[in-house]
Amino acid sequence: MSTITSKLPQVGTTIFTTMSALAAEVGAINLSQGFPDYDCSPELIELVNKAMKDGHNQYAPMAGVKALRNQIAYKTQKLYGASYDPDTEITITAGGTQAIFTAISAIVHPNDEVIVFEPAFDCYAPAIKLMGGVVKSLELEPGNNYRIDWAMVKKLINNRTKLIILNSPHNPTATILHEQDINELSAIVKNQNIFILSDEVYEHLIYDGEVHHSMARYPELRQRSFIVASFGKLFHATGWKVGYCLAPAYLMHEFKKIHQFLVFSVNSAVQYAIAEYLKNEDTYLNLPAFFQQKRDHFRNGLAATQFELLPSSGSYFQSVKYGHLTDESDTTFALRLTKEAGVACIPTSVFYTKGTDHRVLRFCFAKKQETLDDAVNRLLDFKL
Ligand code: GLN
Numbered sequence: 522m523s524t525i526t527s528k529l530p531q532v533g534t535t536i537f538t539t540m541s542a543l544a545a546e547v548g549a550i551n552l553s554q555g556f557p558d559y560d561c562s563p564e565l566i567e568l569v570n571k572a573m574k575d576g577h578n579q580y581a582p583m584a585g586v587k588a589l590r591n592q593i594a595y596k597t598q599k600l601y602g603a604s605y606d607p608d609t610e611i612t613i614t615a616g617g618t619q620a621i622f623t624a625i626s627a628i629v630h631p632n633d634e635v636i637v638f639e640p641a642f643d644c645y646a647p648a649i650k651l652m653g654g655v656v657k658s659l660e661l662e663p664g665n666n667y668r669i670d671w672a673m674v675k676k677l678i679n680n681r682t683k684l685i686i687l688n689s690p691h692n693p694t695a696t697i698l699h700e701q702d703i704n705e706l707s708a709i710v711k712n713q714n715i716f717i718l719s720d721e722v723y724e725h726l727i728y729d730g731e732v733h734h735s736m737a738r739y740p741e742l743r744q745r746s747f748i749v750a751s752f753g754k755l756f757h758a759t760g761w762k763v764g765y766c767l768a769p770a771y772l773m774h775e776f777k778k779i780h781q782f783l784v785f786s787v788n789s790a791v792q793y794a795i796a797e798y799l800k801n802e803d804t805y806l807n808l809p810a811f812f813q814q815k816r817d818h819f820r821n822g823l824a825a826t827q828f829e830l831l832p833s834s835g836s837y838f839q840s841v842k843y844g845h846l847t848d849e850s851d852t853t854f855a856l857r858l859t860k861e862a863g864v865a866c867i868p869t870s871v872f873y874t875k876g877t878d879h880r881v882l883r884f885c886f887a888k889k890q891e892t893l894d895d896a897v898n899r900l901l902d903f904k905l
Pocket of ligand 1: 537
């Protein structure tokens, strides 16, 4: 038999698949993988139906349906004051993950260094390694609310530094970038040949009146940035796997070279439907209030448990600390909560290269109120 040399020997099955499968197997409430347990708008489903009936069933243009790219350009201009050319600076992707992979492939050459803040979403590092790049991780800690120490970032920069990956609102920590972070970042990359990959898939899931600091707002940062966004997160339809990437033309030119041979184009009917649906700006402007209500409800419930709640400023996640309750590793404890309490969550050590375990668990609150109540009740009943 032939043998294969793994390109990713350290990589197993993603934690999201593992925990969702376990939750299904043991009948636990699944607050692990981030996705809603309620449906997307019937109007949106109608629009997909209509697009199919109207005959939009063949390949979309490689960069995506023009009407959708136009809507995205309008939205980005309106929200962030940035104009992106729909023809040369916007590409529709098969979800955020494909956009991230494609951007990393377009930028990273062998031995290039990429700065990643950990805990980090688990698709960044494998893509960097597949390109022969080197992950330079900077660990953030719950003790100071996962604040980025920019002096430490500065120390990591050298002439091999090619890319910095940012993610705000952040998965899994639910923190957001603030104006001061933007200032520090701008100072660090100024006059350097460093690019930015900004994972902004939770851009509209931001709470307490905070502002989303998109890279699109800052001309100096924007001209070196790939910005990734997700319609799955926006419209409660993660299974449709449609997102997009924004980048200045010289970067998007390289992105598209890879995109065309990775997916060629994304399913057309959904794109036509979203283009139509986006015309109603309330569909995304109402999201912060919609999710903040869920966050508050879940936090109120969790407050009665023995867990220590960490802040949640954005995304659809709420993390808790439990180190004062048991010495178990977060993975062991997450498995036990899933099996014994009947509530699945994500252990956050999996998002650190070194497996750093701060005894922090991540729960997804993009769920119906009764699901959240049921989960809280199970956690209250759980005997350690
Ligand atoms: N973004 C989702 C989460 O963090 C999962 C995405 C995935 O499963 N690839 O839970």
